[in-house]
Amino acid sequence: MDFSYSVKVEGLRTQVQDFMEAHIIPRIPEWNKDVANGSFPPSFMEDLKSLARQQGLWNLFLPGLRSEEPGTRLTNLEYAPLAEIMGRISWASEVFNCNAPDTGNMELLHMFASPEQYDQWLAPLLNGEIRSAFAMTEPHTASSDASNIQTRIEKDGDQYVISGRKWWITNAAHPGCRLLIVMGKTDPGAEPYRQQSMVLVPIDAPGVTVLRNLTVMNHHHPEGHCEIIFDGVRVPCQNLLGEEGSGFALAQARLGPGRIHHCMRSIGAAELALEMMTRRSQERQTFGRFLHEHGAVAEWISRSRIEIEQARLLVLKTAWLIDEKGAKAARKEISMIKALVPLLHTTVIDRAIQAFGAMGVSPDTPLADHWTWGRALRFADGPDEVHHRAVARMEVKESEAYASVLNDYLTPYEAD
Numbered sequence: 001m002d003f004s005y006s007v008k009v010e011g012l013r014t015q016v017q018d019f020m021e022a023h024i025i026p027r028i029p030e031w032n033k034d035v036a037n038g039s040f041p042p043s044f045m046e047d048l049k050s051l052a053r054q055q056g057l058w059n060l061f062l063p064g065l066r067s068e069e070p071g072t073r074l075t076n077l078e079y080a081p082l083a084e085i086m087g088r089i090s091w092a093s094e095v096f097n098c099n100a101p102d103t104g105n106m107e108l109l110h111m112f113a114s115p116e117q118y119d120q121w122l123a124p125l126l127n128g129e130i131r132s133a134f135a136m137t138e139p140h141t142a143s144s145d146a147s148n149i150q151t152r153i154e155k156d157g158d159q160y161v162i163s164g165r166k167w168w169i170t171n172a173a174h175p176g177c178r179l180l181i182v183m184g185k186t187d188p189g190a191e192p193y194r195q196q197s198m199v200l201v202p203i204d205a206p207g208v209t210v211l212r213n214l215t216v217m218n219h220h221h222p223e224g225h226c227e228i229i230f231d232g233v234r235v236p237c238q239n240l241l242g243e244e245g246s247g248f249a250l251a252q253a254r255l256g257p258g259r260i261h262h263c264m265r266s267i268g269a270a271e272l273a274l275e276m277m278t279r280r281s282q283e284r285q286t287f288g289r290f291l292h293e294h295g296a297v298a299e300w301i302s303r304s305r306i307e308i309e310q311a312r313l314l315v316l317k318t319a320w321l322i323d324e325k326g327a328k329a330a331r332k333e334i335s336m337i338k339a340l341v342p343l344l345h346t347t348v349i350d351r352a353i354q355a356f357g358a359m360g361v362s363p364d365t366p367l368a369d370h371w372t373w374g375r376a377l378r379f380a381d382g383p384d385e386v387h388h389r390a391v392a393r394m395e396v397k398e399s400e401a402y403a404s405v406l407n408d409y410l411t412p413y414e415a416d
């Protein structure tokens with residue numbers, strides 16, 4: 001494993017960094033003002049997207065991109081440091097058409113869409129012309145166990161009829177959102193992991209009601225995390241994604257790379273917080289010393305650097321493993337980073353908030369927004385505990401391989 005950045009990646013890092021500095025960072029105040037005034041996406045977004053595309057900074061997340069498809073084909077390992085740079089600003093990745101959940105949805109459609117589905121949905125997504133959402137979680141079912149999902153997808157002639165209620169559906173309030181990928185049960189009598197399927201539902205189909213955009217710890221996100229009712233929504237059978245009963249397998253396929261993108265961006269947010277904390281602690285003095293000269297603050301800085309480096313290496317290893325052996329072989333590492341990185345994200349940002357004093361919880365730094373998002377990430381794509389469960393189960397299974405050798409380490413007490 002060699003995780004040093006190649007010449008190509010160093011070049012792309014410089015390009016993304018320069019783009020952020022020239023076009024994105026200066027627009028933070030405008031973004032905040034537009035969103036506060038209810039204008040979303042901000043007027044500059046389409047211009048920035050065209051510029052990023054012209055510069056070859058487009059669809060960088062999709063290793064399977066074909067030569068005729070728009071974007072720059074990179075491996076997960078090559079994309080990781082770029083996503084990290086984008087993660088420093090919560091809305092930056094959309095400029096490069098690299099934002100969740102569109103990325104996960106594009107990956108899914110890239111693998112499983114029929115030619116008609118490709119033309120109708122994937123082509124405009126790859127071009128950044130429309131946005132999409134992924135609708136699995138339900139208010140009345142414990143959705144961290146996908147086999148619990150209750151929404152019904154019933155066949156009626158040449159149509160599917162969808163009835164159910166979903167919530168926390170990210171992107172569904174985005175004015176550009178046209179597609180909902182909906183997970184529900186086509187066959188409640190089948191064995192648990194063959195009951196669900198996914199269907200492609202236009203957001204404007206009759207019977208779809210976007211009830212509300214939930215705030216995240218009272219933070220408003222303009223792209224939305226929405227509660228949606230599906231009341232007898234009808235779509236043609238051709239809108240089934242993959243086969244009937246394959247919903248669970250599709251969800252697994254979708255979440256592998258998707259989870260790693262969130263982690264890469266989180267490392268960027270944590271890195272920004274560490275940089276801000278380190279600078280701030282050299283600017284302010286209490287009790288005759290700069291903040292960094294107090295042991296507690298020095299330890300926050302040190303711990304944050306150590307933890308970020310550890311997490312980054314694990315994320316890079318996971319990206320490398322997905323590239324080399326596929327997402328299935330990297331299941332344990334994907335769960336490990338998903339359990340680790342959102343917690344790191346909030347831990348480092350929390351220290352930076354403390355180092356900033358009351359300003360840390362004000363709207364005058366990005367820290368409060370980044371912390372809130374990090375906290376939400378401990379649920380999104382599965383709560384921490386589910387990933388710990390997955391890691392522990394794999395460890396327990398693997399322990400069979402060394403069980404017999406372990407006995408040789410034991411020295412039972414024998415009375416003389």
Ligand SMILES: Cc1cc2nc3c(=O)[nH]c(=O)nc-3n(C[C@H](O)[C@H](O)[C@H](O)COP(=O)(O)OP(=O)(O)OC[C@H]3O[C@@H](n4cnc5c(N)ncnc54)[C@H](O)[C@@H]3O)c2cc1C
Pocket residue numbers: 101133134135136137138141142143144145167168169170171216225376377379380381382383385386389
């Ligand atoms: C900001 C945000 C965006 C989201 N975006 C989307 C989206 O776009 N699409 C979508 O479908 N969903 C989305 N979600 C929902 C998210 O995926 C779910 O919240 C998550 O899967 C957990 O499901 P639940 O909320 O029903 O919790 P439950 O399943 O009710 O679980 C509650 C708690 O039980 C504990 N728990 C569960 N299983 C175990 C276990 N095996 N061992 C120990 N403890 C356990 C965990 O602490 C868990 O938090 C989003 C959530 C947030 C906060």
